[in-house]
Amino acid sequence: MKIGIIGAGNIGGNLTRRLTALGHDVSVANSRGPHTLKDLAQETGATPLDVADVARGAEVVVVAIPLKAVPDLPKDLLAEAADGVAVIDTGNYYPSQRDGRIAEIEDEGLTESRWTERRIGHPVVKAFNGTYAQDILDGPRPAGAADRGALPVAGDDEQAKATVRALIDELGFDTVDAGGLDDSWRQQPGTPVYGLRGGVAEVTAALAEASPERPADFRA
Numbered sequence: 001m002k003i004g005i006i007g008a009g010n011i012g013g014n015l016t017r018r019l020t021a022l023g024h025d026v027s028v029a030n031s032r033g034p035h036t037l038k039d040l041a042q043e044t045g046a047t048p049l050d051v052a053d054v055a056r057g058a059e060v061v062v063v064a065i066p067l068k069a070v071p072d073l074p075k076d077l078l079a080e081a082a083d084g085v086a087v088i089d090t091g092n093y094y095p096s097q098r099d100g101r102i103a104e105i106e107d108e109g110l111t112e113s114r115w116t117e118r119r120i121g122h123p124v125v126k127a128f129n130g131t132y133a134q135d136i137l138d139g140p141r142p143a144g145a146a147d148r149g150a151l152p153v154a155g156d157d158e159q160a161k162a163t164v165r166a167l168i169d170e171l172g173f174d175t176v177d178a179g180g181l182d183d184s185w186r187q188q189p190g191t192p193v194y195g196l197r198g199g200v201a202e203v204t205a206a207l208a209e210a211s212p213e214r215p216a217d218f219r220a
Contacts (some may be wrong), residue, residue: 004054007064010133011090020044029054056080064090068099070119078122086160089113089124092189101220111184125155125164126184130194140172150174150203154184176203190215
């Protein structure tokens with residue numbers, strides 16, 4: 001598939017490494033410009049682009065940037081993406097550590113990914129937000145392996161969610177359907193599944209144990 005990745009930090013960079021290794025046509029962008037991505041491009045074969053161009057023709061777009069940077073994305077980011085493009089949101093709200101206070105999340109109880117979805121004007125699928133970046137490289141296991149890890153995936157667009165789940169399976173992980181985007185609080189920071197290294201049963205149980213009340217450490 002043609003995949004555009006916005007953000008070349010720990011998650012975005014390692015997804016670039018794995019997805020190019022699997023043979024996908026990957027373009028990658030960051031806020032500092034394509035000239036800063038030469039090393040990653042040389043290592044992986046990915047194409048470095050400006051953020052405004054990275055989604056052009058893409059069937060999957062990964063948004064792997066700090067939440068506070070989402071409003072700075074181009075308003076027409078997905079205008080030239082492929083029809084039915086699946087957008088993966090890997091983001092988390094860290095108010096005191098990084099993002100500052102976001103009223104819609106704090107006061108209205110909006111899930112982080114719903115907030116991101118409203119900013120970019122396109123449905124998103126929440127995945128990888130609680131995944132350790134190094135596990136993207138070291139964690140893949142073949143289907144059926146007893147020690148294969150699982151990732152929660154939430155979203156309202158069932159077709160996009162199916163695309164994302166198939167991609168994660170190709171990356172070497174099982175998935176658990178975590179419900180719609182309004183249910184994605186179950187995998188936000190501070191929940192039992194956040195950062196959990198476990199299989200389908202463990203991830204399913206952790207999602208069920210989650211509380212909708214945002215922990216104090218993740219409130220402004």
